[in-house]
């Protein structure tokens with residue numbers, strides 16, 4: 001039978017392991033690294049007192065559209081909102097099926113669920129880790145939403 005002392009000792013060791021894991025140095029992949037110019041620009045926006053739909057947002061949309069090589073861009077707060085907006089623009093109805101990657105962030109299917117639609121998972125290509133969506137979209141004449149979250153302007157080959 002396990003004594004209280006043994007259980008307590010095991011728990012302490014488990015806690016110590018957990019604390020050590022949390023304190024271990026990690027690569028801060030989500031940590032912003034602003035330079036002086038960025039911090040100055042942010043300071044100016046805060047001082048203007050206008051934090052939404054300010055001129056800077058329009059400028060960002062214009063510059064981003066230019067950078068990506070498209071006619072228009074709409075700034076939103078995050079990637080999840082961008083996907084939600086894209087599906088709303090496509091008028092996805094409740095019950096519609098939306099094909100998405102079986103290997104992605106949860107936002108890829110959450111955005112479908114926000115439309116009360118049904119995510120249908122497609123296998124990925126093991127070389128690119130993406131679904132080969134262009135073939136599917138062309139063969140079936142369905143809209144294609146390209147999710148480039150965290151890869152703005154990235155190109156492959």
Ligand SMILES: Cc1ncc(COP(=O)(O)O)c(C=O)c1O
Nearest residue numbers: 078079080081104105107147149
């Ligand atoms: C592929 C993909 N799409 C969408 C998102 C959602 O972005 P956000 O966390 O900004 O809502 C992420 C976030 O990691 C992502 O990796």
